Amino acid sequence: MDKTADKQFDVVVIGAGFSGLMCAALLGKHGFRVGVLEQQKHVGGNLQSFERGGKVFNTGLHYVGALEKGQVLHKLFKYLGVIDRVDFVSLDRACFDRIGMGKEWYCSVSGFEGFQAELERRFPSEREAVVNYVREIRAVWDSNPFLNLREVSGVTDQAPSAFTDRGLMEVLDGLTQNEELKAVWLSNNGLYAGDPRRTPFYVHALISCVFIQSAWQIRGGSIKLANALVQIIEEQQGTVVTNCKVAHIKMEDGRARYAQTSEGQRFFAEDFIAAIHPSVALDFFESGVFRAPFVRRLKSLPNTIGSFVVYASLKPGEFRHLNSNVFYSRTRDVWGAVYQKEDWPKSLMMYTTEDPDCPGFAESATIISFMHYEEVAQWETPGSAYNTNSEYKDFKQKKGEGLLDLAAMAFSDLPAAIDDWFASSPLTYRYFTGIPEGSMYGIAKDYKNGIGSYMPSVTRVPNFFLSGQSIGIHGVMGVAMNALLACANKVDVNLLLSEIRKEE
Ligand SMILES: Cc1cc2nc3c(=O)[nH]c(=O)nc-3n(C[C@H](O)[C@H](O)[C@H](O)COP(=O)(O)OP(=O)(O)OC[C@H]3O[C@@H](n4cnc5c(N)ncnc54)[C@H](O)[C@@H]3O)c2cc1C
Structure with a gap:
């Protein structure tokens, strides 16, 4: 693409992460000419994968849910043509999440019936609490028209419902006094960076429901999903431009007129999605353009914590492929995001990738824990991914060893199977x-500030x-779902929902 000439699109989407690519694919399917602008050399955002020593590692996304035939993500991906282009591999249905606390292990079973039955088996005296828990999380899921592809009376239907002001702990404490059972329910809080002081129940409920329905890895890495979406966008005559950092939006007559990149190129459009x-x-x-109090409020909203990740390359045939997502904590205190420096890491998430040359065994393990940005902020180098500062390197080495020690508590055969490892930080x-x-x-949801911590898709600028x-x-x-919502500003939302609903 000519890097100097102005460009004109129906819609300009800023950012080629999963969200931007989904918006572009949905709008392209409805005949809009879409340009996606991505600041990085590679598309994907948190879907980026990278290769090292012939092994593929994911940077972020590692499992997806609700992808069984008939379930909502399957319908949506079928509608867009993603399903046939990406190899989704089911995790172990008998134990898609392996939950460890000290020496105790538990399994989350796929499907609500199996999930409930397994909890009842492990906690026979808590049958009522288990039944009520499953009913509560499903009620939150069922109340959301977008997740259920139900007709809506307007795009605002996605906005917070009566559920947003219920705290996660408030609901769980009301269900049982059994701390072990609550810890099992809360063990997946790595998926939403849970904080007992502010996490709303609906965040836990929706994310738990997604994966209980079904859980899948992407063979070849999460980048395959991003690449499939790029292919679809381009087949629809859309354009994805990388190395294209948007720096400015020019306004004209109260509307956004064009997006200008840091290199000065201008992208004109009728509408813009950031x-x-x-x-x-x-x-x-x-x-x-935006009112000062709104900007101040938005900028003061806390973000969820960052992550520290160890990518371990494994020796062939030494460590069994888990085919599950693992949540492990030293004790029943599963709130890994709420930590003191001295007790880090309290918990981890871990998954392995199967070795194609040695089926049943893993070729790599990725181990994730939470980390506050303040721990690494001193080494920030604007515009560079690779910080060669020796103190930062030592920090990563020490933290990586600490995280591997915790992983060894979960899997004693892991240390001997590791060939090499490296780490990333916030x-x-x-x-x-x-x-x-x-x-x-991104922005942390807070049940005490339900509406305040919830960002709507529409803004004061009518076409932004x-x-x-x-x-x-x-x-x-x-x-x-947020991409659907953003597109609902251009395409009749009920048409979109009904078309997706019709897919098998
Ligand atoms: C470690 C980790 C593990 C995770 N695991 C899972 C999981 O297993 N399952 C799951 O469902 N979710 C998981 N997630 C969350 C999920 O990956 C994210 O919620 C999702 O990918 C976010 O997509 P996004 O498009 O909103 O944002 P991003 O992925 O952040 O994409 C934003 C894009 O915009 C680009 N951009 C930013 N500024 C500009 C600019 N000025 N101009 C142009 N481009 C710009 C960025 O470079 C980026 O490509 C995980 C996240 C992390 C960090």
């Missing part, structure tokens, strides 16, 4: 996705919309 963190998006505008995420503080999931993981819920399912 599929990036909203506080970054607002910086595109001159002061006065600095890495900040560079590769542009998200403030290298946050894992927001999408991405800070709008509504994060994760593949949440972001897919």
Whole structure:
């Protein structure tokens, strides 16, 4: 593409993460000519994978849910033509999540019936609490018209419902006093960076429901999903431009007129969707376009914590492929995001990738824990992914060893199977996705500030919309729904929902 000439599209989407690519694919399917602008050399955002020593590692997304035939993500991906282009592999249905606390292990079973039955088996005296828990989380899922592809009376139907002001702990404490059972329910909080002081129950409920329905890995890495979407966008005559960082949005007569990149190229469009963190998006505008109190409030909203990740390359035939997502904590205190430096890491998420040359065994293990940006902020180097500062290197080495020690508590045969390892920190995420503080999931939802911590898609500028993981819920399912919502400003939302509903 000519890097100097102005370009004209129906819609310009800023950011080629899952959100931006979904928006573009949905709009392209409805005949709009879409241009997607991505600051990085590679598309995908948190869907980026990378190769090292012939092995593929995911940077973010590692499993997706609700992808069984008839389930909502399957319908949506079929509608867009993604299903046949990506190899989704089911995790172990008998134990899609392996939950470890100290020496105790539990399984989450796929399907609500199996999930409930397994909990009843492990906690026979808590049958009523288990039944009520499953009923409560399903009620939140069922109440959402988008997730259920139901007709809506307007795009605002996705906005917070009566559920948003219920705290996660408030609901669970009301169900049982059994701390072990509550810890099992809360063990997946790595998926939403849970904080007992603010996480709303609906965040836990929706994310748990997604994966209980069915859980899948992507063979070949999460980048396959991003690449499939790019292919679809291009077949629809859309364009995805990389190395294209948007720096400014020019206004004319109260509407966004064009997006200008840091190199000065201009992209004109009827409408703009910023599929990036909203506080970054607002910086595109001159002061006065958005009201100062709104900008101040938005910028003061806390983001979810960042992550520290160890990527371990394994010796062939030494460590069995898990085919499950693992959540492990030293004790029943599963709140890994709420930590003191001395007791880090309290918990981890881990998954393995199967070795194609040695079926049944893993070729790599990825181990994720939470980390505050403040721990690494001193080594921030603007515009560079690779920080060669020796103190930073020592820090990563020490933290990586600490995380591997915790992983060894979960799997004693892991250390001997490791050939090599390296690590990333919140600095890495900040560079590769542009998200403030290298946050894992964007703006943190707070049940005490239900509406305040919820960002709508529409903005004060009538042709400028927001999408991405800070709008509504994060994760593949949440972001897919937010993309639908952003597109509902261009396409009849009930037409969209009914077309997707018809898919098998
Ligand atoms: C470690 C980790 C593990 C995760 N695991 C899972 C999981 O197993 N399952 C799950 O469902 N979810 C998971 N998630 C969450 C999920 O990956 C994200 O919610 C989702 O991918 C976010 O997509 P997005 O498009 O909103 O944002 P991003 O992925 O952040 O994409 C934003 C894009 O915009 C680009 N951009 C930013 N600023 C500009 C600019 N000025 N101009 C142009 N482009 C710009 C960025 O470079 C980036 O490509 C995980 C996240 C992390 C961090």
